[in-house]
Amino acid sequence: MKAGHPTEAVTMAGRPARPGWQPDIDTARCTGCGWCVAACDRHLLSLEVVNWKKYSTLGAADLCTGCSDCAVKCPFHAISMRRS
Numbered sequence: 001m002k003a004g005h006p007t008e009a010v011t012m013a014g015r016p017a018r019p020g021w022q023p024d025i026d027t028a029r030c031t032g033c034g035w036c037v038a039a040c041d042r043h044l045l046s047l048e049v050v051n052w053k054k055y056s057t058l059g060a061a062d063l064c065t066g067c068s069d070c071a072v073k074c075p076f077h078a079i080s081m082r083r084s
């Protein structure tokens with residue numbers, strides 16, 4: 001196990017980067033609570049309003065490390081990680 005190796009990209013929350021993986025946000029489950037937005041240390045998630053419903057969206061997807069911090073924080077299990 002290489003977790004914590006100095007050459008490995010590690011997020012502030014400690015979960016290692018997983019290149020090629022990104023959050024897939026289920027807008028039907030998302031309540032717009034914003035926990036995932038706060039969890040992303042790269043500030044890649046933001047809340048959008050469409051038809052008076054607020055939900056989280058991924059902005060610069062190419063900057064996502066695939067760390068899954070956002071998915072772990074979501075209290076409504078609205079985020080699953082998928083290969084991009």
Ligand code: SF4
Pocket residue numbers: 022023039040041042043044045058063064065066067068069070071
């Ligand atoms: S997986 Fe989530 S928390 Fe991690 S960098 Fe990507 S959007 Fe941010």
Ligand code: SF4
Pocket residue numbers: 025029030031032033034035036037055056073074075076077078079
């Ligand atoms: S934490 Fe989950 S429910 Fe809350 S805004 Fe993010 S995806 Fe939506």
